[in-house]
Structures are given as structure tokens and as C-alpha cells.
Amino acid sequence: DIQMTQSPxxxxxxxxxxxxxxxxxxxxxxSWLAWYQQKPGKAPSLLIYxxxxxxxGVPSRFSGSGAGTEFTLTISSLQPxxxxxxxCQQYKSHLYSFGxxxxxxxx
Amino acid sequence: EVQLVQSGxxxxxxxxxxxxxxxxxxxxxxxxxxxxxxxxxxxxxxWMGIIYPGDADTRYSPSCQGQVIxxxxxxxxxxxxxxxxxxxxxxAIYYCARHLDSSGPYDAFDIWGQGTMVTVSx
Numbered sequence: 001d002i003q004m005t006q007s008p009x010x011x012x013x014x015x016x017x018x019x020x021x022x023x024x025x026x027x028x029x030x031s032w033l034a035w036y037q038q039k040p041g042k043a044p045s046l047l048i049y050x051x052x053x054x055x056x057g058v059p060s061r062f063s064g065s066g067a068g069t070e071f072t073l074t075i076s077s078l079q080p081x082x083x084x085x086x087x088c089q090q091y092k093s094h095l096y097s098f099g100x101x102x103x104x105x106x107x
Numbered sequence: 108e109v110q111l112v113q114s115g116x117x118x119x120x121x122x123x124x125x126x127x128x129x130x131x132x133x134x135x136x137x138x139x140x141x142x143x144x145x146x147x148x149x150x151x152x153x154w155m156g157i158i159y160p161g162d163a164d165t166r167y168s169p170s171c172q173g174q175v176i177x178x179x180x181x182x183x184x185x186x187x188x189x190x191x192x193x194x195x196x197x198x199a200i201y202y203c204a205r206h207l208d209s210s211g212p213y214d215a216f217d218i219w220g221q222g223t224m225v226t227v228s229x
Contacts (some may be wrong), residue, residue, distance in 0.1 A: 043219035047209060087152050094166040096213075
């Protein structure tokens with residue numbers, strides 16, 4: 001199985017900050033990585049797929065990069081609505097797996 | 108509008124059986140894989156399995172294999188997740204989610220159901 005490890009687990013930041021979340025895969029997954037945002041009491045929503053492609057309707061302050069085993073999600077200028085939990089997910093094969101999540105908190 | 112609508116919250120006793128549903132609309136239900144994702148209270152997302160309604164091809168995570176059954180009814184555009192003997196450890200929110208694209212077997216999930224809370228308690 002492919003294990004996904006996110007860091008940090010918790011991130012405190014302020015509105016306007018640039019933040020980066022990292023996701024590492026236990027083996028190469030090419031670019032088969034997605035990022036999701038989940039707000040309390042809500043279903044996750046897709047932000048980025050295939051490592052760096054912005055899902056339709058997602059603000060351009062979100063970006064993804066990386067390939068192989070190391071990936072990053074960057075938010076260029078945090079907005080109040082961005083405080084949430086973020087998950088990466090690999091889909092290289094049908095044994096999908098998620099990272100443990102990164103909770104983005106207001107400093 | 109493309110959407111997945113899940114069945115309502117359930118409260119069950121250990122050992123009972125349960126089948127929850129996920130109804131798709133606004134797209135060709137047969138052509139997109141649908142997955143199930145578990146979120147235990149206060150925890151992260153865990154992929155359980157996935158089904159292609161067009162031919163009922165189903166894949167399970169190793170931890171869920173033999174513990175649940177994933178199925179789909181093409182006539183009603185509905186996917187299902189079922190248990191034959193619930194445990195307290197099955198208490199969680201269960202989400203169904205649709206693949207972003209119909210062209211390949213592996214993909215991200217772009218459409219999510221609202222979630223079904225399952226509580227198992229004696």
C-alpha cells in the first residue's frame with residue numbers, strides 16, 4: 001500500500017499569509033495526486049488534481065506542485081474562508097489513500 | 108446539476124445490518140466510478156472502496172475487504188454501502204464521491220455526497 005504523509009499536522013497563520021503544506025508518498029505516484037479542502041460539518045471539496053491542475057471554480061490563490069513522491073499545496077494569500085483542514089490523496093492505483101490532514105488555523 | 112444525495116443518519120445496535128445509499132443525478136451514472144470514504148469522529152478521511160456502475164467492477168481497500176459490500180443499481184442510479192454485522196468501531200460519517208472524469212479507472216473525486224452519519228451503540 002502507498003502511505004501518504006502530510007506536514008505539518010497543524011498550521012497557524014494569519015489572513016494574507018502565504019502558506020505551504022507538504023505531502024509525501026511512500027513510493028512514486030507520478031502526478032496522480034489530489035488536494036481537498038474540508039470545512040467543519042461539510043464534505044470535502046476538490047481543489048487540485050493531477051498534482052497541479054486547479055479544479056474549476058477554485059480561486060487562483062491555490063496552487064499545487066510536485067511529482068513522484070513529494071508534493072506541495074500553496075495558498076498565496078490566505079483569506080478568512082481558507083481556514084479549514086486539507087487532505088492529499090493519491091490515485092495511482094485503485095488502492096487509494098489519503099494523508100492524515102493538515103488543519104489550518106487562525107493565528 | 109450534477110449531485111450525489113445520500114440517505115439519512117442511522118442509529119444501530121452492534122450486530123445489526125445496515126445499507127446506506129447514494130443517489131446520483133445530472134450525469135450518466137453508468138459511466139463514472141463512485142467511491143466510499145469513511146471519516147471516524149474527529150479523524151481524517153479513509154478510502155473504503157470503489158465501484159463502476161456500468162459493469163459492477165468493485166475494488167476494496169484491504170482493511171474493508173470482507174467487512175462491507177459495495178453495490179450499485181443502474182435502474183435507480185444509486186450506489187450502496189452495506190454491513191451485515193455492525194460494530195461500535197463502524198461509527199463514522201460515510202461519504203460517497205464520484206470520479207472527476209469518466210475516461211479512466213483512477214481519478215480524483217470531484218462530486219461528493221453530503222455524508223451519512225452512522226452511529227453504532229448498545
